[in-house]
Amino acid sequence: MGLLLYSCDSVRRVPKSQQLLTKNEFVVNGKKENTEELEKLMVKQPNSDLLGYRLRLNLYNLANPNPDSTFKAKFTGKPQKYERLARLLSKKQVARLGKSFYYLGIHETLKKLGEPPVLIDQKSIDKSQLRLKGHYFNKGFFNAKISAQIDTAGKKKASVKYTVETKEAYILDSLTQQIASPVLDSMFQASKQESALKSGRQFNSNDFDAEKVRLNTLFRNNGVFYFQQNYIKFDIDTVDTGHKAHADMVIEDYTFRVGDSSFTKPFKIFKVSEVNIFTDATLGRNRENIKDSITYNGFNLYAYQKQKYRPKAITDAVFIAPGTTFADWRTTVTSRYLSNLRVFNYPTIQYQEDPKDPTGQSLIANIFLVPRKKYSFGASLDVTHSNIQDFGLAGSTSVTIRNVFNGAETLE
Incomplete structure (x- = not known):
């Protein structure tokens, strides 16, 4: 119990002038929005907890950060103590004692099982703000403003509050295409109604990614062997458009190399x-x-x-x-x-x-085709328990024979 209480000081391993991150808070357009989606964007997240108790942090705090120095300190200024132990064991065994589980291993284990304290730093906060900016940009909020504030929450503890003003979202307006290869243009026009991009819908980068996947699947399942998703590019125009986004899809011809020279030609159906x-x-x-x-x-x-x-x-x-x-x-x-x-x-x-x-x-x-071995053997051991028998062991073996009658059959 003493050790548990000793480790419960969550800021025990937090250096002076630094603070333990206890929470990330998000306020979007004046309303709290502490969602898992936003939390995952953060460069630093608070230490994990189990029903509110930061078990892994406290396990880490139990570990001695410098067990080697602690062991050596036992003999600092006490040469007679070292000599007595060396006579009892030997100098080599004394050195090994310092590397034993009791003096070193237990602390290394606690560090591995535990979790070091997550400390607040401005560089991580700045990166997190950029991630939030990108997150809302991808949802069509191109002019979103993000700010961050550190709120002290006790001795060497603090939370970070991120405030987001999304501003007005951009709406997809006109959708145009420049498809160089006639074969691809014909397929696109025939499947245009299935497009993930719809005029009048709020801009969302996920829709553009979905359209790339759709077209890549469409083309490659209809004979266009050399097509790759990176041939699809989008040019987005938002300059003086009144919060409307104009999207132009560009798909150029197939590019290939012969020696040191590059050439292009229309995509073909194979x-x-x-x-x-x-x-x-x-x-x-x-x-x-x-x-x-x-x-x-x-x-x-x-x-x-x-x-x-x-x-x-x-x-x-x-x-x-x-x-x-x-x-x-x-x-x-x-x-x-x-x-x-x-x-x-x-x-x-x-x-x-x-x-x-x-x-x-x-x-x-x-x-x-690379054939598997014709014969393979397996064995297993099961532990059983029932009302009739408290404890029992059941073993089993298996034999697999492949291509028994030359018809790719498998016999087990």
């Missing part, structure tokens, strides 16, 4: 012309070493040793088929289904342009 499945890619990915191959329903299956799987068992789990339009969802579902067979490790799926297509709009899909 189709899959060929699907190659390497069923034992553990041995490498060099086609020159292939020993066995078979074509089944348009799929090419290759093996570096003798083919061990019935083709249908593999191709039924592949949703990337010759003649289909490239789509990210096909890649994702194929990976999932092949993994669910539990015969292979997570597959690797790669695409490359088909050099045989003069239009440059065909892809070759290469699927590399």
Whole structure:
């Protein structure tokens, strides 16, 4: 109880002239708004508590900050005490005693389990104000004003009060587009009603992020293999607009490099012309070493040793088929289904342009499968308790056999 009371002095490890942060307060447009969303924006947050008690802080306070010095101080000016202990143990053992759990380990453990005091400093407050400014800016309050004040709350304790004046929010007005590639422009126009950006709605950066994700998904699921989200850019104009924001979406053509030179060309829609499945890619990915191959329903299956799987068992789990339009969802579902067979490790799926297509709009899909071990063994031990038996142990073992009948089956 004495130790507990001793550690309950929460400012015990707070240096002079500094203050422990007890609370962050937020006043938005004259009203208190202490939400978790705003608290998470703070560079520094008060020490954690359990039902109001700062357990981890007090555990940290229990620890000796300098246990080495404390141990050495036991013998300062007392050479006879050290000599007696050295004769009883030895000088090496005395040194080890200072590193023991009793003198050092317990304090290191308390520090690890505990939490150092969170101290108030102006630099962190300034950074927190910038985060609040950015937070409200992203919600359309471009002219928000943020101020902070330190309120002393007792000996070496204080809270920080952040005051926010949001001012008038900006509203999305006109929405325009500059899409260089006709293929992309056509897809956008056809799905325009599904846009996350709506004229007349309050500006919110999350809506712009959602629109980027939507368009990236739309394009890549409809054959635009080389498209990436970073091609989508927004120019926002708020100059002399009367709290209205004009948004112009810009999507430029595909940029690529050849040697040291950069080139651009319109995005194209790609189709899959060929699907190659390497069923034992553990041995490498060099086609020159292939020993066995078979074509089944348009799929090419290759093996570096003798083919061990019935083709249908593999191709039924592949949703990337010759003649289909490239789509990210096909890649994702194929990976999932092949993994669910539990015969292979997570597959690797790669695409490359088909050099045989003069239009440059065909892809070759290469699927590399690494088989798991044919046999695997497992064991478990369970502790049981019931009305009949107070205590008992139950052990079990398991055996998994993969590709039992060459159909990618799993027998357990």
